[in-house]
Amino acid sequence: MDTSMIERHYEDEVLISLLESNRAASDQHLPACDSCNSKVESFRMIADALADQDVWDDREIRTQSGPATTIANLRAFADRMSDEDTRAETFLQELLAGSREEWMPRLHAHPEWWTAGVVRKLVDRSYTAVMAMPPDAVEMTSVATAIAGELDPDDHPSDTILRLRGSAWRAKAYALYYVGLFSAAEKAVAVAECQFSECAINEYELARVGIVKALVLRPFDRISEATDAAMSSAATFERYGDVEKTVSAKLAEVHMLFSRSQYAKAEQILLSLEEQMSTSVHAGTHARVLANLGEACRNLGKFEASIQYYDCASALLDDFGARTETVRIRWSVAIMLAEVGKVAEACERLRDLRREMVYLGMTSEAAVASLEVAELLLAQNHYEQVVEICRDTMQTFELAGLSYSSRALTAIAYIREAASQRRADHKLVENVREYIRELPRQPNLLFAPPPA
Amino acid sequence: MLEQNTSDVTSKSARPRTEKTVRAATAPVAPPPPSTAADDVEALYIEHRNLLLYVACRKFRIPDSDAENLIQEVFLSFLQNSNKIDNVRAWLVAAMCNASRHYWRAQGRIESLPDDINDQSDPGSHGLADQFAMRMTVRQALDYLQPRCRETLWLHYFEGRSAGDVARELETTNRYAEKLIHNCLKRVREIYLSITAVAK
DSSP: OOHHHHHSOOOHHHHHHHHHTTOGGGOSHHHHOHHHHHHHHHHHHHHHHHTSGGGGOOOOOOOSSOHHHHHHHHHHHHHHHHHHHHHHHHHHHHHTSSOGGGHHHHHHTOGGGOSHHHHHHHHHHHHHHHHHOHHHHHHHHHHHHHHHHHSOGGGSSTTHHHHHHHHHHHHHHHHHHHTTOHHHHHHHHHHHHHHHHTSSSOHHHHHHHHHHHHHHHGGGTOHHHHHHHHHHHHHHHHHTTOHHHHHHHHHHHHHHHHHTTOHHHHHHHHHHHHHHHTTOSOHHHHHHHHHHHHHHHHHTTOHHHHHHHHHHHHHHHHTTTOHHHHHHHHHHHHHHHHHTTOHHHHHHHHHHHHHHHHHTTOHHHHHHHHHHHHHHHHTTTOHHHHHHHHHHHHHHHHHHTOTTHHHHHHHHHHHHHHHHTTOOOHHHHHHHHHHHHHTTTOTTOOOOOOOO | OOOOOOOOOOOOOOOOOSOOOOOOOOOOOOOOOOOOHHHHHHHHHHHHHHHHHIIIIIISOOOHHHHHHHHHHHHHHHHTOOSOOSOHHHHHHHHHHHHHHHHHHHHHTTSOOOTTGGGSOOTTOTTHHHHHHHHHHHHHHHTTSOHHHHHHHIIIIISOOOHHHHHHHHTSOHHHHHHHHHHHHHHHHHHHHHHHHHHO
């Protein structure tokens, strides 16, 4: 290419002529010259706008009421919200004191706490709590939905209360999903959708429900519906200019690819998200992208890259005190260590994780982690240790008092018996582990031992 | 919905048809006091009201008398959003599109919709807010043009007529009409850039 063509800029006349004669695309100078290219694009943009009837419409817009009234209304609403929120902070200190079992009875003794501000504050707190102590988040959202359900919509302007109820049920769905109560979470999603559907401006809120819906449907293997929900949410967030939420929705889409074992495709999406997030201020979302990259790489056999991604994600999440997330990441690393033959290290890590999971109320996850240890120990014929692990796990289920505890106990007792008679094997443990993993989704699922 | 007064305080003087100069406001700026949520929402409302009115009334053909109410609903929804919003303008414009579509769906139950309601903006297109803001500014820029320049641009870019047609319409030579088209496009771009610079 002739360098003089690049160095000498075109006059405006030339640029407009190129545009008018549709020769801009075939010109040699424009692609090499940012200045001329951007100028011709601005001429094109204005010429296109001039073809739009609206830019020639010089009728005045005569609104019935003016800015002064709207400003007064908006200020009054903002002040009211701010006042409710300030008072709610004080109420919450008292309401959330002590163990979560005390919260609901205490709420019923204080009618003055039944306010929109308390609902907003509980919903906000539940999203932090879900990372640190998920059962607390479930209880917070139960309190929030109880209050929101009793508030009178006529006491609040516009569709404030419908919106508030929708937010509370969405937060509840998320918290329930987090503790593995998927059926209840699905019902909560439906209630949230129903509340927001009644609101005039609801796309953004429904898109947020869509992400939770995608997460909740995945365990039921309703992958197609979940993918649709995630993609639709991502498109809405993109339109609203919300980078963080767009990435969250695309992560939900990536999870569906994981479900279909399409790891290479998932990796491509994640790498582009990682590039997008590398300069972002949303460190929590960035951490989730990195953790998912770790998962994709692990399944693609790129173990070193995987550990590196997991470590970065874990470091970012530690800064937030997002314990449940770091636990999940450390769990993935432990499994990977076992896969690459570092069995002793994997066992040690899984045992530590199990204790932490029990503390965090992640009962079925703790049981699955225990059975992963059991499986590794059986490979080394350590039957006594397997019996011990089964005993601890059964105790955890008894204390948790979950709807499916008794079924889980039956399955684990079966391994314990087999281990004590030194006839438990890898196939049996794997069978029970998958059964326990399935129980939160299907609490009535019956345990069937594998054929001998 | 919050109560709305029925008095009109927004009527704008008739649009000038002669060219005028675009100047930046140069008043001294005092350090701002700490803002409350009410101050913030007022500032955002003032900053975005014209754009949102344009979206509602021009893109969605919402009757002028109802547009202000929709803007108020958009801001009420904005205030209740617990999320930190990355791009406020994009959020507000997208919410205004949502409110406008809801308005027509509700009206559709009692009267027929405007024929072109489906043509009004592609909700799936990205950078919708930027596009609306740009078109609103071009519309504003046209106010500053000489009538002959406006007519030239109208004939060529809106009606799609050739330089020869424009020459016949304006009773001039082809060569001069071509020059006029170029100069007027340059001029409207200059004004557009001045307006956006002032806004920044």
